[in-house]
Amino acid sequence: MPVDGNFDREKMEARCGGRGKPPLSASIRMRQRSGLFPVISEIKVRSDKEGDLLRGRDPVALAQEMSQRPVAGISVVTEPGHFGGHMGLLKEVAAAVGVPVLHKDFITTERQVQESADCGASAILLITAMLDLRQMTRLIEAARDCGLETLVEGHDAAEIRKIEHLPFDLRGINNRDITVFEVDDSDVSRTEELAGFCRGSRILISESSIRSAADVRRAGRSGADAVLVGTAVLKAENVGSFLDELVAVGWPV
Numbered sequence: 001m002p003v004d005g006n007f008d009r010e011k012m013e014a015r016c017g018g019r020g021k022p023p024l025s026a027s028i029r030m031r032q033r034s035g036l037f038p039v040i041s042e043i044k045v046r047s048d049k050e051g052d053l054l055r056g057r058d059p060v061a062l063a064q065e066m067s068q069r070p071v072a073g074i075s076v077v078t079e080p081g082h083f084g085g086h087m088g089l090l091k092e093v094a095a096a097v098g099v100p101v102l103h104k105d106f107i108t109t110e111r112q113v114q115e116s117a118d119c120g121a122s123a124i125l126l127i128t129a130m131l132d133l134r135q136m137t138r139l140i141e142a143a144r145d146c147g148l149e150t151l152v153e154g155h156d157a158a159e160i161r162k163i164e165h166l167p168f169d170l171r172g173i174n175n176r177d178i179t180v181f182e183v184d185d186s187d188v189s190r191t192e193e194l195a196g197f198c199r200g201s202r203i204l205i206s207e208s209s210i211r212s213a214a215d216v217r218r219a220g221r222s223g224a225d226a227v228l229v230g231t232a233v234l235k236a237e238n239v240g241s242f243l244d245e246l247v248a249v250g251w252p253v
């Protein structure tokens with residue numbers, strides 16, 4: 001399997017994930033070509049730190065509202081215990097929006113990968129801290145077999161180095177420490193610290209703790225190709241205008 005995403009995209013698109021949508025990586029590049037900063041906007045029902053993030057809103061309608069702005073994709077957190085998600089939510093959101101959907105959960109088995117594809121995801125998250133190299137390789141292969149891209153996320157330099165040679169599609173730096181379920185305070189400084197360790201041409205996504213256009217600019221200047229924003233969008237008074245502000249940071253930064 002070639003490294004850096006040089007595989008047969010047409011074949012992948014023709015298979016199960018995404019259903020007529022571009023792959024997440026292609027959607028990110030499309031936004032960049034349009035001069036917009038690529039933003040992945042997240043649906044997360046709750047978090048340990050913030051409590052309820054939906055505040056009575058219908059998550060599917062909210063995802064549709066997000067997808068009517070020029071976002072590169074929608075992320076759906078399906079983990080139930082800490083984030084209040086479920087697979088039905090992924091399925092409904094994926095069916096309701098025209099942009100690629102990233103499935104965020106603690107994915108450790110091929111069965112979960114297949115379920116992501118069955119629910120219409122275009123990409124899945126794999127967390128370096130939770131998986132050894134053999135598991136990671138197996139899950140990346142399983143994802144490709146199902147037509148899914150993989151976003152592999154690291155949180156420190158050792159994790160970034162550990163995954164370097166694996167054939168995943170998108171790289172993530174999570175600004176938060178996911179092992180404490182987001183109760184930590186953090187900012188984009190983790191992306192600034194680690195972006196220099198990321199080699200090659202793979203898309204780099206700065207995830208979590210992005211609160212403003214200024215944070216997006218910082219992430220972009222440090223080398224991120226895209227940002228993934230959850231809490232700040234969900235807490236915004238006007239979701240659409242907030243997303244417009246973030247993408248208006250522009251590309252190149």
Ligand SMILES: O=C(O)c1ccccc1NCC(=O)[C@H](O)[C@H](O)COP(=O)(O)O
Pocket residue numbers: 042044077078079083104105106125127153174176178207208209210228229230231232
């Ligand atoms: O990121 C993870 O490792 C993760 C794994 C499984 C379920 C949820 C997970 N994290 C949640 C998030 O990644 C954040 O919701 C997302 O990056 C947005 O962060 P924020 O903007 O700070 O809400």
